[in-house]
Amino acid sequence: xxxxxxxxxxxxxxxxxxxxxxxxxxxxxxxxxxxxxxxxxxxxxxxxxxxxxxxxxxxxxxxxxxxxxxxxxxxxxxxxxxxxxxxxxxxxxxxxxxxxxxxxxxxxxxxxxxxxxxxxxxxxxxxxxxxxxxx
Amino acid sequence: xxxxxxxxxxxxxxxxxxxxxxxxxxxxxxxxxxxxxxxxxxxxxxxxxxxxxxxxxxxxxxxxxxxxxxxxxxxxxxxxxxxxxxxxxxxxxxxxxxxxxxxxxxxxxxxxxxxxxxxxxxxxxxxxxxxxxxx
Numbered sequence: 001x002x003x004x005x006x007x008x009x010x011x012x013x014x015x016x017x018x019x020x021x022x023x024x025x026x027x028x029x030x031x032x033x034x035x036x037x038x039x040x041x042x043x044x045x046x047x048x049x050x051x052x053x054x055x056x057x058x059x060x061x062x063x064x065x066x067x068x069x070x071x072x073x074x075x076x077x078x079x080x081x082x083x084x085x086x087x088x089x090x091x092x093x094x095x096x097x098x099x100x101x102x103x104x105x106x107x108x109x110x111x112x113x114x115x116x117x118x119x120x121x122x123x124x125x126x127x128x129x130x131x132x133x134x135x
Numbered sequence: 136x137x138x139x140x141x142x143x144x145x146x147x148x149x150x151x152x153x154x155x156x157x158x159x160x161x162x163x164x165x166x167x168x169x170x171x172x173x174x175x176x177x178x179x180x181x182x183x184x185x186x187x188x189x190x191x192x193x194x195x196x197x198x199x200x201x202x203x204x205x206x207x208x209x210x211x212x213x214x215x216x217x218x219x220x221x222x223x224x225x226x227x228x229x230x231x232x233x234x235x236x237x238x239x240x241x242x243x244x245x246x247x248x249x250x251x252x253x254x255x256x257x258x259x260x261x262x263x264x265x266x267x268x269x270x
Contacts, residue, residue: 002159009159013166020169049170059163061170110168113239117162120246124158127253128151132260 012060031095041073042093171229
């Protein structure tokens with residue numbers, strides 16, 4: 001029955017979107033972390049979504065992997081910082097907070113939509129089960 | 136009991152299956168709203184219903200499951216339902232063609248259609264019940 005397939009499709013999307021919310025949270029949390037070299041600086045992480053064909057023939061979503069942003073870390077002159085290198089530079093993360101906020105909004109909206117789809121499908125399935133029980 | 140043999144539920148059992156199928160496609164599209172390269176799919180309910188009705192007039196015809204006994208019910212075979220790719224208003228840069236608003240509207244329409252079919256089926260069942268009760 002296709003109605004049951006909807007549950008696995010929507011739940012795969014919810015799992016993928018919550019991974020996206022997780023990466024956004026860690027990006028925002030680490031937005032102000034400094035490091036003493038560009039290699040050690042925190043880089044923004046983004047999940048890559050991929051369509052997955054499920055056993056029931058439904059097409060859900062999975063997170064194919066997490067990529068790190070290739071943007072250059074921000075070089076700041078701050079000789080007083082204990083992490084500063086010999087030239088007095090520290091390297092901040094390459095997280096763009098505005099981008100992350102947009103990502104967060106988009107992820108939460110899509111998550112909500114999938115929850116609604118699941119909820120409505122549940123109601124339809126319950127009604128179908130009660131078919132012919134009324135007067 | 137000719138009423139039972141002559142397809143008790145009329146076109147409504149086919150309609151329910153087709154609507155279920157359409158709901159699943161919508162759920163897939165909504166789940167993949169952020170997947171790069173995903174192409175949204177939809178089915179034309181009118182055309183699918185037409186095909187189902189045509190195959191009704193010819194029992195065992197194309198699009199229906201084969202039966203080996205006249206008492207068996209021949210459901211709509213899933214391979215006979217044609218699905219197509221939706222034509223996007225504005226495709227995203229990552230190749231995704233899901234229009235989330237359109238999908239939500241379509242989903243709501245499908246849900247209403249499904250519920251309508253359910254209430255038709257319910258009244259059929261209660262009609263038969265009344266006839267059997269003899270009151």
